[in-house]
Amino acid sequence: MQPTSANLTLTRWTNVSLIILFLVMLWLPTLDTIFHIDRTTLPRENRVLAEFPELKPGLGGQKEFIAGLEAYFNDHFGWRNQLIHLHRRMELGLFPGKSGPSPGVIVGRNGWLFLNDNRTIENYQGVRRFSPQDLLDWQALLEHRRDWLAQLGIKYVFVVAPDKQSVYSEQLPDWMKKVRPDTKLDQFFAHMRAHSTVEVLDLRPALRAARTIAPTYYQTDCHWNYFGGFVAYQEIVKNLSKQLPGLKPLPLASFKLENKPIPSGNLAEWAEVDVNENCAVSLTPKPDLPRLEMSSKPTECVSSFVDFTKNPRAQGSVIVLGDSFRNGLSPFLGYHFGKVTYYSRFPLSEKWIKQEKPDIVISEMREQTFNECNPKGFDDWADYLMRHFLHSPPAK
Numbered sequence: 001m002q003p004t005s006a007n008l009t010l011t012r013w014t015n016v017s018l019i020i021l022f023l024v025m026l027w028l029p030t031l032d033t034i035f036h037i038d039r040t041t042l043p044r045e046n047r048v049l050a051e052f053p054e055l056k057p058g059l060g061g062q063k064e065f066i067a068g069l070e071a072y073f074n075d076h077f078g079w080r081n082q083l084i085h086l087h088r089r090m091e092l093g094l095f096p097g098k099s100g101p102s103p104g105v106i107v108g109r110n111g112w113l114f115l116n117d118n119r120t121i122e123n124y125q126g127v128r129r130f131s132p133q134d135l136l137d138w139q140a141l142l143e144h145r146r147d148w149l150a151q152l153g154i155k156y157v158f159v160v161a162p163d164k165q166s167v168y169s170e171q172l173p174d175w176m177k178k179v180r181p182d183t184k185l186d187q188f189f190a191h192m193r194a195h196s197t198v199e200v201l202d203l204r205p206a207l208r209a210a211r212t213i214a215p216t217y218y219q220t221d222c223h224w225n226y227f228g229g230f231v232a233y234q235e236i237v238k239n240l241s242k243q244l245p246g247l248k249p250l251p252l253a254s255f256k257l258e259n260k261p262i263p264s265g266n267l268a269e270w271a272e273v274d275v276n277e278n279c280a281v282s283l284t285p286k287p288d289l290p291r292l293e294m295s296s297k298p299t300e301c302v303s304s305f306v307d308f309t310k311n312p313r314a315q316g317s318v319i320v321l322g323d324s325f326r327n328g329l330s331p332f333l334g335y336h337f338g339k340v341t342y343y344s345r346f347p348l349s350e351k352w353i354k355q356e357k358p359d360i361v362i363s364e365m366r367e368q369t370f371n372e373c374n375p376k377g378f379d380d381w382a383d384y385l386m387r388h389f390l391h392s393p394p395a396k
Contacts, residue, residue: 105271111278112171113267114164115222115368123371124165124172126180134375135191141375142198145348145363154353155243155360159201159236160185161224161325163367164217167207184371199239206235214257215279221265227257227281229328236329236362237336244360250335255283283331290314292334307342309334319356321345322364329364347379 106114106121114120122128130138142158149156165172166185182190185202192200207216207228216228224232230252237249262280264273293310307330317339320326326342334340341356346365353361365373 105267106173106176108168108171108173110171111219111275112164112168113220113265113271114172115267118368118372120163120165120368121176123184123368124163124169124176125178126183128184128371130184130187130191135188137375138188139192139196139198141378142192142200143196145361145379146198148350149353149361152354152357154358155240157199157201157236157239157360157362159203159232159362159364160188160370161232161323161364161366162204162207164222164224166204166367167211167217185367188370199242201235201239203232203235206231213252214259214281216281217279218265218277219279220268220275220277222267223265223325224328225279225281226283226328226331229325229330230255230283230332232325233329233332236333240360247336250289250332252283254289255285258282258284285331289335292331294330294334306344309340311335311338314338316359317341317356318360318362319343319353319358320362320364321348322362323366323369325366326364346373349379 104116106116108114119128145158146156162185165176166183185204189200189202192198207224210216210227210231214227215225216231217224234249237247241247259279259281261276261278263277264275265277268275268277290311290313293312294308295310296307307327309330311334314335314337316337318333318337318341320329320333320340320342322329322342323344323346326344330340330342337359341358346363346369348361348363
């Protein structure tokens with residue numbers, strides 16, 4: 001059967017289109033090298049990219065120039081940044097849990113990313129354990145804090161902010177199986193319930209239960225979102241009410257809850273993949289709530305800030321010693337107290353506490369930091385730290 005004129009025309013145009021496409025693809029790297037069309041962010045690499053070589057006289061200089069030119073081209077050819085970005089997106093989508101764009105990131109199910117640092121896997125699996133002496137050292141530290149603060153009339157609560165894998169374990173990759181059912185955190189809470197009366201707060205049950213309302217952690221970030229921070233705030237205030245009768249947390253109905261996609265979180269940034277964050281739950285206070293005054297001051301420590309909230313309708317002061325998880329608490333605690341001060345630090349300086357004279361001290365520490373900290377002598381260097389690195393004048 002002879003091909004028709006229409007078939008011949010279609011074949012001819014198909015061939016021409018393929019040739020044009022081939023030529024365009026062939027010249028795209030060159031065009032980008034000249035005109036810098038690719039605006040993709042430069043990938044994070046643990047090395048310095050090759051610079052354009054200098055031509056030196058002699059045969060040896062020419063050989064070095066040619067080798068340097070090849071290295072320069074390999075590091076700077078057109079569309080390189082975009083191709084690396086697409087490759088990492090492909091790794092993230094095709095090989096969850098088996099391969100990852102960054103060794104510091106664990107790729108879970110359904111687009112969930114988890115932080116991989118400080119022996120995260122071993123701690124989650126229950127491989128690493130607290131010794132009996134470790135548990136006694138934590139007990140001694142917290143009881144000393146509680147008793148010393150009580151002498152000054154100050155209430156104390158110790159809070160561990162759970163790592164995301166402790167709340168969203170079903171989103172972990174298949175290979176991340178438990179070796180033991182309990183973790184270091186389970187050991188700690190069991191020990192403290194059996195041997196101490198210090199107020200230590202396990203937030204995991206509340207954060208898991210609240211997921212029926214909205215996500216409590218970001219998908220692409222290692223922190224809880226603002227709804228998770230709100231749930232933690234409610235549990236802290238409930239716990240404080242044992243020491244301060246009449247103190248009650250605000251209900252969720254006092255806020256407008258929204259979940260709007262935002263740019264990717266810190267784990268996606270570290271993995272250098274550009275994906276939307278779909279669990280960015282926020283809470284906007286309704287008009288009947290008092291307006292909080294929020295401020296921040298830098299400290300002498302690099303990249304460290306002290307945050308404050310003031311509420312003219314309330315009385316009392318609170319100091320929160322914590323890490324980046326404290327940011328999820330800062331929009332809420334201030335509704336109950338005249339001033340709340342948030343410090344990015346864990347040790348407790350007795351000299352500084354006497355100077356500040358708060359009514360309540362809340363210690364917050366994320367689970368992974370808690371797992372790796374040595375509590376023995378933990379507060380001994382606090383005054384030095386405050387004096388030399390984290391000094392900041394109190395808010396007026």
